[in-house]
Amino acid sequence: MxxxxxxxxxxxxxxxxxxxxxxxxxxxxxxxxxxxxxxxxxxxxxxxxxxxxxxxxxxxxxxxxxxxxxxxxxxxxxxxxxxxxxxxxxxxxxxxxxxxxxxxxxxxxxxxxxxxxxxxxxxxxxxxxxxxxxxxxxxxxxxxxxxxxxxxxxxxxxxxxxxxxxxxxxxxxxxxxxxxxxxxxxxxxxxxxxxxxxxxxxxxxxxxxxxxxxxxxxxxxxxxxxxxAGTRPEPKRASSALADYRRRIIISNDTVTDMSGIHYRLEAMRRFLNHWPQYMRDVSLLQISDPAQEHPHSSHDLHHKLERFCGELNGQYGDFSWYPVNYIHNDLCSRETMYSLYARAEVGMFTSLSEGMNLGAKAFVLAQNPENPGVLVLSQFSGTSQQLRDAVIVNPYDADETAQALHSALTMPLHERKRRHLKLLETLRRQDxxxxxxxxxxxxxxxxxxxxxxxxxxxxxxxxxxxx
Incomplete structure (x- = not known):
């Protein structure tokens, strides 16, 4: 050949x-x-x-x-x-x-x-x-x-x-x-x-x-x-990070651009806590953004806006022991660390405003434990959503819909989570x-x-x- x-x-x-x-x-x-x-x-x-x-x-x-x-x-x-x-x-x-x-x-x-x-x-x-x-x-x-x-x-x-x-x-x-x-x-x-x-x-x-x-x-x-690659990381590696972290985690990993939708995501987190205050001190959004992947549309104004929004959200709802949003904007998350974080999270939130593909969403699915999997929440404006149809698909511009999706994901029965995860896993392994x-x-x-x-x-x- x-x-x-x-x-x-x-x-x-x-x-x-x-x-x-x-x-x-x-x-x-x-x-x-x-x-x-x-x-x-x-x-x-x-x-x-x-x-x-x-x-x-x-x-x-x-x-x-x-x-x-x-x-x-x-x-x-x-x-x-x-x-x-x-x-x-x-x-x-x-x-x-x-x-x-x-x-x-x-x-x-x-x-x-x-x-x-x-x-x-x-x-x-x-x-x-x-x-x-x-x-x-x-x-x-x-x-x-x-x-x-x-x-x-x-x-x-x-x-x-x-x-x-x-x-x-x-x-x-x-x-x-x-x-x-x-x-x-x-x-x-x-x-x-x-x-x-x-x-x-x-x-x-x-x-x-x-x-x-x-x-x-x-x-x-x-x-x-x-x-x-359709193989799951070693369970030992996938459970090593955040071993002492007791909060339930919603994870999102993308670069800071006008299309990442992070500001809409943070607004959805605010409305989620307003509608379901029982999740305070129990659930945190871990927002990871690697500056090494960014380009000129990751403007300083956008960074400052997001940092200010995170500060307002954490100041409004947080206390000495808990913040609703952990915003990590550095390059410290290695490949192994990211898979560990994906495996630890209960919800993977990938809600860009426009993108062709999202391999991070696929990595989240592969990293999950099939016996107790988390839920993937995916933007309808991602090309990946047409392939991963068993994710929870949302309109990222609609903060109330996204907040409702977070609540549904965190309360979804085990049998439904396993059914969705199995379908997603079959797709990823077949189309690797x-x-x-x-x-x-x-x-x-x-x-x-x-x-x-x-x-x-x-x-x-x-x-x-x-x-x-």
């Missing part, structure tokens, strides 16, 4: 113990299916010398990484990716910042990445580009004459068409995407937004359940929910990281298969304007 080259936004320069569930999932795949992983190593060079590149071998796989210049860091990474694309793909175009130098640097960086990938490419290799950091790489490879199968996967949600069109380079981006042989999404809703956009603004024709023709470009579209890999690769190399085919209604033909 040919190799698969996986292009990620990040690739460590050496083996690391950093806690990143997606990175863990990819590295676990490469241990079983040797290939190549490529990406930025997280380092910034002085800017006046040649780009530093390195690679190492591990279990038959090759890991290639490079540094970026200060200009690329400012204009590509923190500029176009985080200040322009991130808000739009999360349905918040009002937060987007548009600057010409951002887009120019993004295009130039994608060309440089395509050139580095081409150096690793053999005739029979397939290419899998992960996330929108490298949308243009597939087009660059095709235009340079490489005929390798190329697939693209959106980790982020795909917005409705009118929101996507607020991106000044929306047409350029669609042209780049249509050079991929396969485009994968986290949920059917994201795939539907993409297909609806194509059918509305371009001349398209449906050739099969999966394949559409966009002005001579044959593009397969599929839904491939990202999975994680290796299923994700095999499903995407099968669809990429055998486009006529029905693996990952979205159950979405297509328009047969739309006589829109030409793609070019």
């Amino acid at each position: 040919s190799r698969l080259i996986m292009l990620a936004s990040r690739c460590a320069a050496e083996k690391t113990d950093a806690c990143d569930l997606l990175d863990d999932a990819i590295n676990d795949i490469l241990r079983k299916h040797p290939g190549v992983k490529m990406g930025w190593n997280g380092k910034i060079n002085p800017g006046k010398k040649k780009r530093g590149c390195s690679q190492y071998q591990d279990n038959g796989s090759t890991f290639c990484s490079w540094d970026i210049s200060p200009n690329e860091y400012d204009n590509y990474y923190h500029g176009y990716v985080h200040k322009t694309m991130w808000p739009i793909f999360h349905n918040r175009p009002d937060l987007a910042v548009y600057r010409k130098e951002y887009f120019i640097t993004y295009k130039n960086y994608n060309q440089a990445v395509a050139d580095m990938l081409a150096e690793q490419l053999c005739d029979e290799d397939a290419v899998w580009v992960l996330d929108y950091h490298h949308i243009a790489v597939g087009q660059r490879l095709k235009e340079d004459g490489y005929l390798n199968r190329c697939g693209f996967f959106f980790q982020q949600p795909f917005p409705p068409g009118d929101v996507f069109r607020s991106l000044p380079e929306h047409d350029w981006m669609i042209q780049a995407l249509c050079h991929y042989d396969l485009i994968g999404f986290q949920s059917a809703a994201d795939a539907s937004h993409f297909i609806s956009y194509l059918c509305r603004y371009y001349r398209t024709e449906r050739l099969s359940d999966r394949i559409i023709n966009v002005n001579g470009h044959l593009v397969s579209v599929g839904v491939f929910p990202c999975g994680i 990281n290796h299923w994700w890999y095999q499903a995407f690769r099968t669809a990429l190399e055998h486009p006529d298969s029905d693996v990952g085919a979205p159950r979405i209604a297509y328009h047969r033909v739309f006589a829109g304007r030409s793609l070019y």
